[in-house]
Amino acid sequence: MMRFTACHFTLCALAVxxxxxxxxxxxxxxxxxGDGESISLGLGMRxxxxxxxxxxxxxSSRSANFNLDNLRLYMGASLGxxxxxxxx
Numbered sequence: 001m002m003r004f005t006a007c008h009f010t011l012c013a014l015a016v017x018x019x020x021x022x023x024x025x026x027x028x029x030x031x032x033x034g035d036g037e038s039i040s041l042g043l044g045m046r047x048x049x050x051x052x053x054x055x056x057x058x059x060s061s062r063s064a065n066f067n068l069d070n071l072r073l074y075m076g077a078s079l080g081x082x083x084x085x086x087x088x
Contacts, residue, residue, distance in 0.1 A: 028074060036081050042074035 028042025046069045055063030076086040 036078065038078045040074070040076040040078075044072040044074065046070050 028040060030038050030040045032038040048067045048069055050063075050065045050067070052063050054060060072088065074086070074088055076084065078084045
């Protein structure tokens, strides 16, 4: 029978967070500063969790690796109703 420890709970929480990260990939804010003028900032990330039974250095414990695969900053600006720009 498998015993759940704090480490297992943490791994499960990280797995759920990694699963939800695509939903968070388009989080951002728009800062208006004039009539039809604004700056938009956003952040996207992709992460992964690898867990392997018997992969720890002692040969019998479970190994767990959480990686932040990439992080991306999104920036955009609008100057009036006709001029917009985006930088990814």
